[in-house]
Amino acid sequence: MTDKIKLISSGINVQPLYWALMNNPQLWNQHTMRTESPDSPHFGLDDIWIRYGKSDAAMHGEAHDSEWYEASDVLDLKPFLRDLMHAVGGDVMGGVLITRIPPGKTCKPHQDLRWHALEYQKYGLQIASAPGQAFCFEDVQFETKPGDLFWFENQSMHWVPNPTNYERITMIACIK
Incomplete structure (x- = not known):
């Protein structure tokens, strides 16, 4: 790997989460702050917010405390995320x-430079993916498989193309 992305673990059982997502399509795009503007690198993608700030400050990228959203209970993610935070040596859970x-x-090339992105380390858990989909930086491409947990440095320019016929689903957890 590089100093921008590292595989932490593989073989995590993501099937229960995948099927919970398939059984709850209403959770997608309840919050479209990242995906609604054609100028956003996330335009045309889909999100489920599990945890983030609910204040105006949070929505403008300023310092805030993250709170659980209803989707965390529907998908029963709190225990899993607490275990994940402890497994990577974290003390505080930010946005998920x-x-x-x-x-x-x-997901078009971009750098995450707002407060939240600078305050926390980012971890990705691959839930669904196919060969040919990659997490890209200027000097490295990293293909993840379902069940892979990886750390990535989000302040460098990065992007995620999906040239395949299959959706790519990733849970991103911010931990410090």
Whole structure:
């Protein structure tokens, strides 16, 4: 790996989470702050917000305390996320979201430079993916399989193309 992305673990059983997502399609896109603007690198993608700030400050990228959203209970994610936080040596859970990149779409090149992105380390858990989908930086591409847990440095330019016929679903947890 590089100093921008590292595999932490593989073989995590993500099937229960995958099927919970399939059984709760109403959770997608309840919050579209990241995906609604054509200028956003996340435009055309889908999100489920599990945990984030609910204040105006949070919505403008300023310092805030993250709170659980209803989807965390529907998907029964709190115990799993607490275990994940302790497994990576974290003390504080920040934002958590599940993002879906439809077939043929791309999370466009961008850098995460707002307060939340600078305050926390980012971890991705691959829930669904197919060969050919990659998490990309200028100097490295990393293909993840379902059940892979990885750390990534989100302040460098990065993007995620999905040139396949299959959706890519990733849970991103911010931990410090």
